[in-house]
Amino acid sequence: MEKDRILRELKNQILETKQKLQAENVGEVFKVGDGVAEIRGLSEVMYSEILEFETESGKVKGLALNLLEDSLGAIILGDAGLIREGQTVKSTGKLLSVPVGEEFLGRVINPLGEPLDGGPAIKTKEGKSYPIEKIASGVITRESVKTPLHTGIKAIDAIIPIGRGQRELIIGDRQIGKTALVVDTIINQGRDKHHKTPVCIYVAVGQKESKVATLVERLKKEGAMDYTVVVVTGAATPAPLQYIAPYAGCAMGEYFMDKGGDALVIYDDLTKHAWAYRQISLLLKRPPGREAYPGDVFYLHSRLLERAAKMNKSHGGGSLTALPIIETQLADISAYIPTNVISITDGQIYLEPELFYQGVRPALSVGLSVSRVGSAAQTKAMKRVAGKLRLELAQYRELAAFVQFGQDLDEGTKKQIERGVRLTELLKQPQYQPMPFEEQVASIYAAVNGFLDNVPVERVQEFETGLLRFIKERDGEVLENIRDTGELSEELEKRLKEVTGDFAKNYFGK
Amino acid sequence: MGKYTPKQYAEVLYDLVGNAPSAGTKNPIKNFIAAVVKNGDMSKTNLIISEFEKICLFKKGEKKIEVTTIGGKESFPAGQLKGEVIFRDDEKVLGGVRIRIDDKLIDNTLRARVSRLKESLKV
Numbered sequence: 001m002e003k004d005r006i007l008r009e010l011k012n013q014i015l016e017t018k019q020k021l022q023a024e025n026v027g028e029v030f031k032v033g034d035g036v037a038e039i040r041g042l043s044e045v046m047y048s049e050i051l052e053f054e055t056e057s058g059k060v061k062g063l064a065l066n067l068l069e070d071s072l073g074a075i076i077l078g079d080a081g082l083i084r085e086g087q088t089v090k091s092t093g094k095l096l097s098v099p100v101g102e103e104f105l106g107r108v109i110n111p112l113g114e115p116l117d118g119g120p121a122i123k124t125k126e127g128k129s130y131p132i133e134k135i136a137s138g139v140i141t142r143e144s145v146k147t148p149l150h151t152g153i154k155a156i157d158a159i160i161p162i163g164r165g166q167r168e169l170i171i172g173d174r175q176i177g178k179t180a181l182v183v184d185t186i187i188n189q190g191r192d193k194h195h196k197t198p199v200c201i202y203v204a205v206g207q208k209e210s211k212v213a214t215l216v217e218r219l220k221k222e223g224a225m226d227y228t229v230v231v232v233t234g235a236a237t238p239a240p241l242q243y244i245a246p247y248a249g250c251a252m253g254e255y256f257m258d259k260g261g262d263a264l265v266i267y268d269d270l271t272k273h274a275w276a277y278r279q280i281s282l283l284l285k286r287p288p289g290r291e292a293y294p295g296d297v298f299y300l301h302s303r304l305l306e307r308a309a310k311m312n313k314s315h316g317g318g319s320l321t322a323l324p325i326i327e328t329q330l331a332d333i334s335a336y337i338p339t340n341v342i343s344i345t346d347g348q349i350y351l352e353p354e355l356f357y358q359g360v361r362p363a364l365s366v367g368l369s370v371s372r373v374g375s376a377a378q379t380k381a382m383k384r385v386a387g388k389l390r391l392e393l394a395q396y397r398e399l400a401a402f403v404q405f406g407q408d409l410d411e412g413t414k415k416q417i418e419r420g421v422r423l424t425e426l427l428k429q430p431q432y433q434p435m436p437f438e439e440q441v442a443s444i445y446a447a448v449n450g451f452l453d454n455v456p457v458e459r460v461q462e463f464e465t466g467l468l469r470f471i472k473e474r475d476g477e478v479l480e481n482i483r484d485t486g487e488l489s490e491e492l493e494k495r496l497k498e499v500t501g502d503f504a505k506n507y508f509g510k
Numbered sequence: 511m512g513k514y515t516p517k518q519y520a521e522v523l524y525d526l527v528g529n530a531p532s533a534g535t536k537n538p539i540k541n542f543i544a545a546v547v548k549n550g551d552m553s554k555t556n557l558i559i560s561e562f563e564k565i566c567l568f569k570k571g572e573k574k575i576e577v578t579t580i581g582g583k584e585s586f587p588a589g590q591l592k593g594e595v596i597f598r599d600d601e602k603v604l605g606g607v608r609i610r611i612d613d614k615l616i617d618n619t620l621r622a623r624v625s626r627l628k629e630s631l632k633v
Contacts, residue, residue, distance in 0.1 A: 006631055009627075009630060009631055010627070010631075021616055021617075021618055022616075023614045023615065023616050024614070024615045024616075024617065025613055025614065025615075026610065026613055026614070026615040027613055041612070041613035042613055043612075043613050044613075069515070069517070070515060070516070070517045070561075088615075090615075
């Protein structure tokens, strides 16, 4: 019992005859300000070690980051207002770590594992902590990405498939649906019954707290919080906490990966993370480089994203998928941080402002988006139906320019444009409505096989809804088989063709 | 001209005025201060002095020792301590002794023990 334990502890302390005295390594605060402190002393401190500032209102944690010849720069992880010049700082001999465990599921926490949702303090049964900085798994422990991670978004699952263990960047301007994409992805994980539900960790870096509150509400409403952890640092959170947030989220994901499970970590967004790191670096007087970012800003993100992995069987077979988000300014993807992260990740989903304002949502740019390893993870059924989709859409976007000039076009080109318009219409999807993968297969099958060619563009969505309802009523087994086997066998295709044909016939017969 | 650290200033000062001062320097302290002023480093004076003290002690093979108790010097037998010993009287320690040698701290005060107990009960 808790009371007994406390009494026992107290007795031991009082009766303790042998004094366990150890020399501690200490230093003094020399300068403090903007969440950063300069400390003298502490000669034996390690890089990334936790420090304890002894203030009048208790201990405040810090992190040693700049080890210089006769001083050391540290970031303050608590209330920086309590720290004064001359206060004693102790080294702890511990590297910064976060508590990890199943108990965090459904909770909203800060990067140190403290609850922000008004709930009780989180105590894990195992009492485990993971260091926030860790060298990524080596080559021997990994295997290639081969299991799909269905986002429930037709355009992504069909054209830019994501695999478990992949790092796929989501990039685009502000207010264009980047977060909407990841929220749908989280929601879909609970609905994708054919695959193990991954634990989702949403890391908000420097986001508006109102936005995070809305997101958490939505996840609760959709039942997605049961398998989700939300790590929050708001726009008003000090830069040091914003800096460690993605690493803390990653460490929590690694716990589930090490247990042989799957984890999906979303970093929203790494642009603000780079800003926080730039602020810390400048305050620590590290030399600024391009756009005032420090020289190691590439390593900042590469070491984080490299921790995403698909482990092989002998190492538990778990996976950690990373979906970093980058916000561009005026659609400039050739800026410093975007190009860095593009080169680190295994592909990117680029959201185009023009498409967004034309009403194509998700505003995914087929030409600029790519998935480098995901196609190996795509299910055979989807591969079969969506094989031509990307090419047709890309060709349509090329030809679409001609339409605007009203030029005379030959039959073939006209047909291609008509098909493209319908495909684009079909790939539009409302928010919070992820679609099961087998339904995506049926819907795209109908489009690429010409069943939509005679449907008026404005009725494509209605046709799709009707078709899916019809298939479920008439031959629901087809969808079940596609879901269970992941394949579209000739027999299944025949049945799908028949039922789609029947629906189209009835639809136009009306 | 680059910036100099307090430690670098202190080393130069020790070289100028220490046990074996560099030959041929007249008014070394005056010249040193003039150089510090010229470099705009007057704000570093306190640090230079503390670094200089450290160097002096180091050269003598001694260390700065700080002893904190209730009652200060009278309450602690300091006979065996070698080096520059500073006694501090602080009621906040509640009892026991805290000894600090450079950046090493041995804290056996009642206050520290209570605080350790408090920490262990938190977990």
